[in-house]
Amino acid sequence: MPVTIRQIGPCFVGEVEGIDMTRPLTSLEVEAIHAGMDKHAVLVFHDQPIDDAQQLAFTRSLGEIELTHNTGLRAASEYRLPNTFADVSNLDQNNRPFARDDRRRLFSLGNRLWHSDSSFKAVPAKYSLLHARSIPSKGGNTEFAYMPAAYDALDDDTKRLIEDLVCEHSQLYSRAQLGFTEYSDEERERMKPVRQVLVRRHPTTGRKSLYLASHAGAIVGWPMPEARALLRDLIEHATQPEFVYAHKWRVGDLVMWDNRQTMHRARPFPAHEPRDVRRTTVAGDAPTAAQAEAA
Numbered sequence: 001m002p003v004t005i006r007q008i009g010p011c012f013v014g015e016v017e018g019i020d021m022t023r024p025l026t027s028l029e030v031e032a033i034h035a036g037m038d039k040h041a042v043l044v045f046h047d048q049p050i051d052d053a054q055q056l057a058f059t060r061s062l063g064e065i066e067l068t069h070n071t072g073l074r075a076a077s078e079y080r081l082p083n084t085f086a087d088v089s090n091l092d093q094n095n096r097p098f099a100r101d102d103r104r105r106l107f108s109l110g111n112r113l114w115h116s117d118s119s120f121k122a123v124p125a126k127y128s129l130l131h132a133r134s135i136p137s138k139g140g141n142t143e144f145a146y147m148p149a150a151y152d153a154l155d156d157d158t159k160r161l162i163e164d165l166v167c168e169h170s171q172l173y174s175r176a177q178l179g180f181t182e183y184s185d186e187e188r189e190r191m192k193p194v195r196q197v198l199v200r201r202h203p204t205t206g207r208k209s210l211y212l213a214s215h216a217g218a219i220v221g222w223p224m225p226e227a228r229a230l231l232r233d234l235i236e237h238a239t240q241p242e243f244v245y246a247h248k249w250r251v252g253d254l255v256m257w258d259n260r261q262t263m264h265r266a267r268p269f270p271a272h273e274p275r276d277v278r279r280t281t282v283a284g285d286a287p288t289a290a291q292a293e294a295a
């Protein structure tokens, strides 16, 4: 069956037909998916009844997997999934929803803020692939914002102002926005900020986009309040309704997005209901900015 990609909603979202993730991909299918990602930035695949091994095989056919290592507050002994997955569910290692005040849950609420996956790593993620195994009775949408269009819509003065800026990204910054500020020294150490350019150029399409995330909490060389005010303005601009698509999940959906061209955020859902969504991640190629000397 040939692969077809049909635009749904805004121009940056495509719905894919003709892919069966329970089987190995052909080279033509791999090519079609990469081309679809370059064109759309978000691809939706419905009705994919895959298990972990099949999700990993599908992801590996598109690139090298980014491992989850020390990025949340789960101790290694508390992992529900192998570290080839990012566990963005609300479930503990026994598949039970976290208590409302569980520290691991509260930290993960940072995903409700607009972000680009692993922008807090020196080499940030390329693609994320999120598969829905079970979903809550209501809520829990994922929203995506398209950064090339947001960049294009900036006025020329703003484009000039931001062209060469470098931001510092850390999960400490995003969580602080929610009032989550209690960490051990070890946690604080591993969440030290990394540097990312604010304007990225897509290697294939050549289009520029805003590389933003709630993890961005400082601009190199700028006074902090001025940096925060600009970042806030840019995120507000970039997430206006005309740049946003809301995905309403069905069990079996796999949604794949390009973190170099989009931001996303999770929406709320009843805390006591399981939301088992499993993310695999295709690693990025290189840092976007030179990193600061270690202090």
Ligand SMILES: [Fe+2]
Pocket (backbone or CB within 6 Å): 111, 115, 116, 117, 264
């Ligand atoms: Fe995310």
